[in-house]
Every structure is written in structure tokens, then in C-alpha cells.
Amino acid sequence: MKRFFLGCALLLASSLLWAQSGGELRFCLSAEPKTLNPLLVQDNQSETVSYLTGGVLVRVNRITQKAQPELATDWKLMDGGKRIRFKVRSGARFSDGTPFSSADVAYTMQQLMDPALHSAVGDAFRSGQGRIATRIISPTEIEIIFPAPVANLVNLFDTVPILSATSPLKEMAALGPFYIAEHKPGSYILLKRNTYYWKKDASGHQLPYLDAVRLEIEQNREIEALRFRRGEIHLINIVSPAVYDKFSTQDRSLVRDAGPSADTEQLWFNQMASAPLPAYKLAWFTSTNFRRAVSEAINREDLARIVFRGYARPAIGVISPANKFWFNDKLKPHPYDTASALRRLQQEGFHLDNGVLRDKGGNAVEFSIITNAGNTARENMATMIQQDLKKIGIKVSVATLDFPTIIERITQKFNYEACLLGGVNGDLDPNSQMNIWLSSAENHQWNPSQKTPATAWEAEIDTLMRAQASSGDEHKRKQYWDRVQEIAWEQEPFIYLVNKDALVAVASTVKNAQPTALRPQTFWNVEELEIK
């Protein structure tokens, strides 16, 4: 009888322990994921699903920002970044029980690089003409050979979920901590715990702790915040400074400031020679002194303090201090100095005439700034800049337009003068900025798709960007990228305004959360999260 009671007690204790380690984590996606194929991911929502379900060879730790082993236990870069050899984990299985081997890695790379797939993830690996080859050395060892060196090669594998070559479920067989159990389009996606997941915690308990993750599709940020307050969801990846303040006055433990994010907010002038702008305005916008003067006349401290309620800091340049390795720490923010701004303008022949700034030809200096309607922070920044520039005699009109119109103006018609928008930097490596800094790039916003660089400094940036992209030596790449940051700081084709803090909300019932400034801010360590 005693034994029976003892057995019952043990059973009860073990079931309680199990209950403690389970739970369903719930948070919102702002839209329906565009794809559930992990190789075709482009949007944030698809990326979230892929992050939670995909098993990758290496994972960039969101705190240390270093690559750490996942399905690959070891790797070796060879031929200056043209070849990489992975030693992969043995005994790992997909969510349907199919064994994992190096053949799956080879299959994934073939799929990824198939030109017919048009994978944006795969594009990052395309370093030169020719095909990417794979060589399976053994079931636990594989070599991938690229036609030319690929910069940041190891970290790129953080974005490549490995598919099964043999599973009947194809890309739906997951190697990550969860698999897709249910999908009701427009409503929710239910991810369930992958019982075959290979990872264990320090005490040998199989991860993830959570039983399930429910991704609710909710477009309205207001409702998302309300549901969080009601305890219906556990996480919000990005909260506005106003909501952050409101939540923290109610319960300080609900919100966290994860420090400066990698994202940027910037203003730029249209420098395209073919843009439908008067010649004298084009001359202002292409003048380095004019851009620097505008930059110096903007009070960034005020922008950070007022628009972002102190949860931002004056931006220094293209790279945020959140990007520990690639940030050039020799650079300092441009000072707020209207006297210096006026001196620079005088050097260019501008003069003040009854409080109105005029150029050499007597034209009053005035321009419009476009920004996206509905983004209160950007609208407020534009209004503050309007006030700041008035102090040096510049008249600014602020035009808030719907987003598609802005995109049409800045990418097709080029009928704008200045634009205020933000940049999202999901990838820390400078290689991800090639499509912005190369003068021939379409996203070289101030003067896109140039046949030959319009200025000497743009030519120098082109050379440096190509050099960093083709080098396997990280320190050399850092030198090149530091110089690009210096040129961008000196020339200011983009006038960087502030770096916002990554403000997140995490319910007090979520255990082990360690929010970071990098995406995905709140659930990057999802396998260690628990619901109390």
C-alpha cells in the first residue's frame, strides 16, 4: 500500500514538473506570412515562422553577435572564403522522425540556389559567375564550394533552414524546436513542440520547454497592446515609446528597453541629375556643405528626447552602436551648431536676407520633405526639423503621403526634394548594404542606378564595398567598412537622425526571456522560454 502511495506521489510530482515546463506562448504577427517555404522567406512574418521551425547549421547569438554551433558542430573556411566544410550533428531527426544527414544540407543548398526558385535567401550566397557545388564527404561531413569568396559566409547560414531530402512532408518537416501543426489563414498559426528536437539544456532536459507557440494574426497594433494588457498574448517585439511609458507606469516589469536597435531613421536629398528639379535646387542638394549645414542645424538630441521620449540617441552614421563589431567607434554624432551651419552655407555663397536664406542667384532656400503618413514619429521629426531649419532661414514644407506614393516618387518618378524614412537592418554584416552603397544599386536612394559614379567619394565607396565583399579576412573587411562609414559621415548623402531603442513588452509569466536589440528581439531564445 505504501509503495502504491509513493508511486502516486512520484507520478503527481513528475506531472507537476512537466506542467511547469510546458505552456503555450502567444504573440501576434502583423500580417499573414507570405510563404511557409523557409527558402522563400522575405517578409518579417514568414521569417518569424521560419525562425521558430527551421533548424540551421549555425545560429548568430543575438547577445554576443557571434556564430554558434547548431546542427553543425564545427566548420572550417578554406580558400579565402570560397569553400566551407561543415561537420554536422549525428542522430538529429526532423519533426516527422526522418533522420538528418549531410545529404539534407546538400539538398537544401541545391534547392536554395536553383535559379527557378528566386530565393532572396539564396541571393546572399551568389558571389560570382558559376554554380555552387556540394561534396558529401560522409553522412556527418559536407563541403560547399562557391565560385568566388563569399563575405560573412558562416553567418549567412543562420538564415538557411535545412530541408529534408527524403521526408514525405518536404519543407514542412522541421528541424527546429517547433513544427507547424495548424494554420488558419488570417487567424492564427499553431506551432507544436518538435519532440525530435536535438537540443537539451544543461541538466539534460530536452528543449524546447514550451509545448506550443500560437501566432495570432493581428494587424492592429492598438488591439495587440490591448490583448497584451489583458494577458491574452505574452510578447510584443516592438512597442512605441508612448506605449512603453504607459505600460511602465502601470507595471514596470512588463516592458524592457533592450538598448539601441540596429535600425536607422534618415533624411536625404534627391541628387539625381535627371530629376524634375530646378538646376539651382539640384546644386544645393549636391553640395556637401549644404548637406552638412542642414545636418548641423538639426537638433538630434531634441528629436531623441521629444519624439522618442528619450528612448533613442543621436545617430552617428549608417551603423548603429548596436552592431558591436562593425560600428566605427571613432565617429561621433554631428554636433547641433547653427553658427557652424551658417558658416558652411556662407562658404557656398548662401546669405541671410531678412531671416531668409538665399543662394548666390538670390533664390530663397526652401524645399519639401516627404514622409509616410500615419507614422507619427516621422511626422513629428519632420515638423521639428522644419522648426530647426527655420532658424537658419530655410523654409521647409512637410508633405505626408501614403506609402505607395512615396515609394513611387523615390524609386520611379524621382519627383521629390527630400525624403525622411527609416532603414531596417536585420543583417549586421556590411555585405547586406551592398544594394544601398554601390552607386549602381537601385536602392542608392539619393542618386540610384548610376552608370558610372557621379562623384569621387561614391567611386571610392564602390571600390571599398567591392573589396570588403570579396575578402575573407574579417579585419580587412572591417577596415574597408570603417572607411565607408567615414566617407558617409563626411559627405552625408543620408543625414542620419536617431537610433531608436528596441522597446519590447514581455509578460511577467514568461521565464528566461532575454530581450535584445536584434531581431527577433523577444523570442530569439525561444527554446529556453517557459510560461510560469
Place this chain on the structure above:
Amino acid sequence: MKALRITAVVLLLAAALAALGASYIAPAGYEHQFREAPDASPSAQHPLGTDDLGRDRFARLLYGMRVSFFLAPLAAAVATALAALLGGLAGYFGGWIERCIMLLVDLFLCIPWLFLLITVRAVLPLNISPEASVVLTFTLLGLLGWAASARVICAGTRDMMKSEFVWLARATGFSGFKLVRLHLLPNLRGTLLAQFWISIPVFIIAEANLGVLGLGVSEPLPSLGSLLRELQHVVTLRPEPWQFVPLIVLIVVVSSFQTLLNKHEVRA
């Protein structure tokens, strides 16, 4: 009922006087940013506190009222004039002209005007002053908001064309412009006036809708619509009571217009 109308007139007059005297009453300019005091609570210096950029909310309300209350009648006048012209032509001539104009009316009525305004706003020049933008916004509202009134005026004109006094006038040699000036317009005055009064609150609210979307009057000029944007996150941010004042003013003004309107409608 009379007391209600008197109250409405008094409230509208008070609002109009406050808006007209904004330059004298307001404690600061509507665009002045008190950067050391953003989001301040009401005080002697700022009776309604300051907004998130540190601008005096009371000053912005007074100037916003000026913008919305004086330009909405302008838009209403444009819309009523267009409605009178097109509705009158349709009712006067009838036949295929009426059918064509009514087709145009139906087209304007079925177009989602908010999207149309957004599209039109997108193609306007960017480098216009806030003052020009406000006139442009209301003129656009007027140019796009005539269709419903045109239908009413068309029906009124058509009925009048069949009336005995018009037949008599025609029999005695009245036609064309003379008939319109001496018989039709004086008799349509009530209808036109009613349409004009109806349109004013409609355009105030239309501008408020655009303002809430950030597509109305350009910064830093305030309008009632742009002031209402502070209430956008009413559920999560739970605004302070004084932030509701622009909304209360809008409700009071529109209700006052409606109260007066009932009288005009009865007359029409």
C-alpha cells in the same frame, strides 16, 4: 426648441469669435515648440497643456477652429454652387442631359471619396505652404462633394419646371436665363441654403478624417482633424481629459449646425 436654437447660435458665435480672435487670445503661436515642456499638463501658461512636440494645445485649438470653421463653409459654397449648376441644368433640360448628369452624379457617389482624396492629394505639388495646403484641401473637398446635393437640386428643379407658375412664366415669354434668375433661383433658395448648411459639418468631419490619416492640412498649421490625431491610441494610451477638448468642440459645433439646419430644412 427655440432655446436650443438660441444656444446653438450662441455656441457657434462664441466658437467663431474665439477662432477669429485666436491671435489675441492664444497664449503662443500655434507652431511654437516649447521643447522643454512636451506633453505638459494644463497650467496658467498652457490652459490645455502642450502636445507631444511642446506646442500649446489651446492655441492650436483656436487656430484649428479658424481653419476648419471658416474653410468648411468655403468648401460647402463650392459644392453647393457646383450642385446648383449641374443639378439645375439636369432638372431644367431633362432628357438625355439629365441622364448624363445623373450618371456623373452616380459615379461621384459610388467612388470611395476618401481614396479619391488620398489619390488627388498624392499628385498635388509638394512645395506648397501650409496655408495653401489648407485652401487646397477644402477646395478639393468642395469639388468632390457636390454630387448628393446635385441630385436634390435636380429633383427640385424638375418639380418646379412642371409647376403652374413656371408654365405661366413660359407662356408669357420667359425663357432661359431670365426664367432661371426670376423664377427658379428664388424658389430654389431654400433647398440651396439647406444643402449649404448640411455640407458644412460634412466637410468639417471630412477634413477631420483626412487629418486623422495625416493627409489633411500640412504641418505646422493645425486643423480640428490634425488635433484629433492625439486620440488615435485612445485604448492603449488612455489620453488625459483635456486632450478630448477638440473632440468636444467638434461635436458641439457640428450639433449646433445640425440644430440650425433643422430650421432651414423646415423652411426649404
